Amino acid sequence: MNKQKKHAGEFAATLIEDGMVVGLGTGSTIAYFLDALAKRIQDEKMTIIGVTTSTKTARCAEELGIPIRDIDLVPMMIDLTIDGADEVDQHLNGIKGGGAAFLMEKIVARYSRRVIWIIDEQKLHSKLGQFPLPVEVVAFGSGKLIAELKERHLHPKLRLDNHQQPLVTDLGHYIVDLDLEQIDQPFELGHYLDGQIGIVEHGLFLNVADQVIIGQDEGYRIMNNLQKEM
Secondary structure: OHHHHHHHHHHHHOOOOOOOEEEEOOOHHHHHHHHHHHHHHHHHOOOOEEEEOOHHHHHHHHHHOOOEOOHHHOOOOEEEEEEOOOEEOOOOOEEOOOOOOHHHHHHHHHOEEEEEEEEEHHHEOOOOOOOOEEEEEOOOOHHHHHHHHHHOOOOEEEOEOOOOOEOOOOOOOEEEEEOOOOOOOHHHHHHHHHOOOOEEEEOEEOOOOOEEEEEEOOEEEEEEOHHHHO
16 A cells, blocks of 8 residues: 555656645655655755645655745645545545544645645545545534534544544644445535534535546556546
């Protein structure tokens, strides 16, 4: 699996061009991308600006010598964002949020001209749902919201940290994971979650990615979002 992630990450780094503003995602596959990008910056004397999607990525980018800047201090549209995903379906819809950074990831994606995800083969499924769907919620009233989601048979579970306390995101919220097994109507579910008071954002990324790079043992393959090309 690490070999697949490495192939996807290293190829994604070849897509970055001098002068770009680049969205830098979060996750284990992104680590390979950042390493390869840092090497290109050093070897080719490239000038780029990175916009990060988590404090973890920001720390990693700084250690690697990748210049970063706050999203509000760069041009309106980021040229290209490279990010990971926890699960991707055949239509290139995805679930993100295993690293608890999906709210920031969705904001960066919203202001990107192009979004490319890099994954290993194990994350590609016919339907979403095998990976629990994360929902970022405000702490106040979160117990009431969890009870309501339970009544809706969405199987919510508050995510805990290593100390068995509620995990707190970079932006100060809690995460509730919905154990759904299979999501037959992701757009309908996303619409429902969008309308619930107390939910800041959910991990359904629907029709967001322009392209997905799938790492394989001997290279990679590319899937294009035909809906976004129309």
